[in-house]
Amino acid sequence: xxxxxxxGPSFDLDDDHRSFQEVCRTFVAREMIPRVREAEAAGTxxxxxxxxxxxxxxxxxxxxxxxxxxxxxxLALTILSEELAHSSGGxxxxxxxxxxxxxxHLARFGNAEQxxxxxxxxxxxxxxxxxxxxxxxxxxxxxxxxxSAKAVDGGYALRGTKMFITNxxxxxxxxxxAKTDPDAGHGGITTFLVERGADGVTLSPPLEKLGWHxxxxxxxxxxxxxxxxxxxxxxxxxxxxxxxxxxxxERLALAGMAVGLAQVALDDAIAHARERRTFGSPLSGxxxxxxxxxxAAAELESARTLTYQAAARWDAGHxxxxxxxxxxxxxxxxxxxRVVDEALQIFGGYGFIEETPVAMHFRDARILRIGGGTDEVxxxxxxxxxxx
Ligand SMILES: Cc1cc2nc3c(=O)[nH]c(=O)nc-3n(C[C@H](O)[C@H](O)[C@H](O)COP(=O)(O)OP(=O)(O)OC[C@H]3O[C@@H](n4cnc5c(N)ncnc54)[C@H](O)[C@@H]3O)c2cc1C
Numbered sequence: 059x060x061x062x063x064x065x066g067p068s069f070d071l072d073d074d075h076r077s078f079q080e081v082c083r084t085f086v087a088r089e090m091i092p093r094v095r096e097a098e099a100a101g102t103x104x105x106x107x108x109x110x111x112x113x114x115x116x117x118x119x120x121x122x123x124x125x126x127x128x129x130x131x132x133l134a135l136t137i138l139s140e141e142l143a144h145s146s147g148g149x150x151x152x153x154x155x156x157x158x159x160x161x162x163h164l165a166r167f168g169n170a171e172q173x174x175x176x177x178x179x180x181x182x183x184x185x186x187x188x189x190x191x192x193x194x195x196x197x198x199x200x201x202x203x204x205x206s207a208k209a210v211d212g213g214y215a216l217r218g219t220k221m222f223i224t225n226x227x228x229x230x231x232x233x234x235x236a237k238t239d240p241d242a243g244h245g246g247i248t249t250f251l252v253e254r255g256a257d258g259v260t261l262s263p264p265l266e267k268l269g270w271h272x273x274x275x276x277x278x279x280x281x282x283x284x285x286x287x288x289x290x291x292x293x294x295x296x297x298x299x300x301x302x303x304x305x306x307x308e309r310l311a312l313a314g315m316a317v318g319l320a321q322v323a324l325d326d327a328i329a330h331a332r333e334r335r336t337f338g339s340p341l342s343g344x345x346x347x348x349x350x351x352x353x354a355a356a357e358l359e360s361a362r363t364l365t366y367q368a369a370a371r372w373d374a375g376h377x378x379x380x381x382x383x384x385x386x387x388x389x390x391x392x393x394x395x396r397v398v399d400e401a402l403q404i405f406g407g408y409g410f411i412e413e414t415p416v417a418m419h420f421r422d423a424r425i426l427r428i429g430g431g432t433d434e435v436x437x438x439x440x441x442x443x444x445x446x
Contacts, residue, residue, distance in 0.1 A: 069363060071137070078134050082141035085114045090145035097272035098418065101264055103152040103228065112183030117157045120307075121165050125173055126181035131373040132307060136314040136365055143318030147422025148272030150315055155224045156180060159308045159430075160187035163233050163249065167292030167300050172251065176231050188229035190220035190278050191301055197221075198435050201244035201298060205236040205280060213286040214238070216250065216258070219279050226261055226276035230254045234280065235297050247297035251289045258283030269421030305431065306372065306380060309387040312430045313365040316394035316423065320358050323419040327351060327401035330408075347404060354397045361386070361393040381443050388436035391426035398423045 061070065071079065089111075093104050111117050112126075119135045121127030135158055142150035157180065164177040164187070179185040196202040205218025216236050226232065232252045239246030252259060262277035292300045328351055331341040341347045368386040371379035398420045402409035409416050427433050 069366070071133075071366070075133060075137060078130065079137050079141065081114065082116065082138050083144070085111070085116060086141050086144050089114075090142070090149055094146045094149060094272070094415075094418075097149055098146055099271075101271055102274070103149065103272055107149075108153070108183035108186070110183075111153055112181065117153060117183055118181040119158070121157070121161065121177070121181055122173075125165070125178045127165075128181075131369075132310060133366060133369040133373055135307065136310050136369040139311040139314030140318035140321070140362075140365075143315040143422075144322045146270075146272055146418055147315065147319060147425070148270040150318070151224060151270055151273050152228070154311050154315070155189065156187045156229075158311050159304070160189040160225075160229075160231075160233050162304045162307055163189065163291060163300060166304065167249070171288075172291065176251065185230045186225055186228045188223055188225035188232040190223045190226070190232050191235045192221050192223070194219055194221045194277075198432060200235075200301060201247070203235060203237065203247065205234070206240060207236040207238045207248055207250065207285075209238070210284070213284055213289065214250065216252070216280040216283040216285060219277060221277055222265070222275055223278050224273055224275050226278050227264060227274040232278065233291060234278075235301060236280075238294050242295065244298035245295055247301075248294045249291045249297040249300060250285050251291050252280075252283060252285060256283050256285070267425075269418070269423075269425055271418075306383055308430045309383050309436075310365065310369050310372070312426050313361075313368070313383075313386040313390035316390035316426045317358065317362045317365055319419050319423050319426075320354075320361070320390075320394040320397035323398045323401035323416050323423075324351070324354050324358060326414075326416050326419075327354075327404045330405055334406075341404065350400050350404070354400050357393045358397055361390040365390050381440065384436045384439040384443075387431060388433055388440070391423065392433065394423040394426060 097104055115128040116138060118126050118128035119130040119138055139154060161180055164173060168177060176185060180187055191200060193203050195204060207214040207216050216234060218236060234250050234252045235247055237246045238248040258281045260279045265275045267275060331347055331351060334341045365386040368382035371382050401416050402420045405414055405416050408414045
């Protein structure tokens, strides 16, 4: 299938986004894919990739240029997420969390001093960030969080436990959500900047996960961790709204990852189906196999189009951008789960062996239906928008 030379109307990417896609693709092929196996086995993100990504302009998409941002909008970020996922989920999510899930909190809600101190070095690849909202007893129900921020002389004392925090072990700065007013429900949440090594903060060892092996995920324990008044990020009591606002971009990054993971698994399955022979013909010679590949390709195209549509709507200020985003966050990870499952099946026994990347993509896709708002949370958003 090729549309080369076509210049008529279409929903395809324009030239600028296509060139950016090419930059991302080249970077991922040269710098990331060769490092996947070692990073996944070691459970760490290769440190040399931070400055390399910054130099390639991949840490600053959509961020303000005065702090080192490199232009582009939500669609560019979605494309970046998709391309990064061609390496592994764990390698992709690490910079995505730092620049595009924690970073937007700094960019949108930070004051000039906070941005100079944290955002500028983050976009230069010198600083890593994390965002800590989830707790052992509160995930989807953000407002039910129990972490508290008690006013003390000159600042606040943070107490509580944060769960499943990506980049916790790498982060120079973690954005921590806690309740400054425990009786005010979602109106009592405030976000704080907590520096690496702050007194009263301890981390669990990395959690052992089904997938995303190259990413660092830990529990964060806050035991009377003192932060000064100036550590408040944004407005006291507005933390819930700030988190929900930044979630929109996060959701599209995750939908983009789903599209990228599914694409690479499908490409591998197509190549395998052409090469592997059974009963005297290539696998693709069996109608059931090529029909399943064709179904996967159609589902993937619909997921990609919806994801791009949602991103383009944010860039254009469309009033229904949030609705399309919830749809994309619901459908793209579901499609990815189906596509990686079909791809693994087409690989037969080899699909179950670690040497075949499809085994990793199979594991990595699953979390995308959970992180950044589960399927059920997206359905609830959509149902509300339908008037239920
Ligand atoms: C690898 C990994 C990385 C993560 N990184 C981060 C991070 O960096 N920072 C961070 O803050 N968090 C992070 N998370 C947490 C993630 O966002 C949460 O796991 C997710 O929001 C779901 O919360 P939960 O696990 O507490 O599930 P729960 O909220 O307990 O939900 C359990 C199940 O019940 C369903 N459910 C809940 N309420 C309802 C309802 N009202 N109706 C119907 N169904 C419902 C959910 O959809 C889900 O299927 C990460 C998680 C993982 C696994």
